[in-house]
Amino acid sequence: MATSMQIGVRVFAILKERLGREELRVELPEGASVGALLVKLEESFPALGPYLERCMVSVNQNYEAKGAVIREGDEVALLPPVSGG
Amino acid sequence: MYRVTKDPIWVEEIEAWVKEPSAGAVVTFDGIVRNNAEGRAVRFLEYEAYPEMAEKCLGEIGEEVKRKWHLNKVAMVHRIGRLAIGESSIVISVSAPHRADAFAACQYAMDRVKESVPIWKKECFEEGAHWVNID
Numbered sequence: 001m002a003t004s005m006q007i008g009v010r011v012f013a014i015l016k017e018r019l020g021r022e023e024l025r026v027e028l029p030e031g032a033s034v035g036a037l038l039v040k041l042e043e044s045f046p047a048l049g050p051y052l053e054r055c056m057v058s059v060n061q062n063y064e065a066k067g068a069v070i071r072e073g074d075e076v077a078l079l080p081p082v083s084g085g
Numbered sequence: 086m087y088r089v090t091k092d093p094i095w096v097e098e099i100e101a102w103v104k105e106p107s108a109g110a111v112v113t114f115d116g117i118v119r120n121n122a123e124g125r126a127v128r129f130l131e132y133e134a135y136p137e138m139a140e141k142c143l144g145e146i147g148e149e150v151k152r153k154w155h156l157n158k159v160a161m162v163h164r165i166g167r168l169a170i171g172e173s174s175i176v177i178s179v180s181a182p183h184r185a186d187a188f189a190a191c192q193y194a195m196d197r198v199k200e201s202v203p204i205w206k207k208e209c210f211e212e213g214a215h216w217v218n219i220d
Contacts, residue, residue: 013133013205014216061138083217084204085175
């Protein structure tokens with residue numbers, strides 16, 4: 001039977017302001033993909049709706065595509081389009 | 086030197102750090118908070134970072150430009166928090182034996198920062214504020 005994992009997703013800038021917190025908690029099946037995480041986030045946090053499509057996901061401080069796998073204990077973040085400089 | 090900091094950036098210190106006896110050129114980009122954006126008066130900017138990843142990305146860009154051009158040293162420092170008009174938000178300083186490499190590497194590094202380093206800018210106007218690129 002597939003076990004589940006708790007993932008903390010750090011959020012920044014506009015996402016942090018709109019959601020009023022720095023980390024979102026979600027439960028996913030062990031070994032879920034970044035794409036599955038995005039679906040779960042959209043279901044769980046409707047306030048992300050307008051922004052999610054333009055966000056990137058990082059896992060252990062590397063940008064990852066939707067097919068990448070997330071493991072329990074990974075450092076995960078949801079990153080809006082960057083605007084440094 | 087790859088750093089995200091809440092403190093003011095001192096350009097002279099960074100240039101002193103990149104200077105070496107074998108380097109005949111130092112090129113520095115000093116990014117300054119401007120008093121206007123899209124025709125509106127800006128009061129101040131607020132920058133936020135994912136600091137650990139931002140420093141890692143700055144380091145990756147620094148190593149990339151060292152592979153592409155013949156350089157001595159690369160320093161990239163981005164400031165976060167509330168910045169006033171006229172303050173430096175980012176300084177990139179590159180030393181190289183010859184100027185062409187230093188100019189090219191400095192420009193390329195700055196372009197890469199804009200594309201990929203997880204730092205976000207909020208423009209704060211007389212009335213209202215918005216996060217650049219998304220709000």
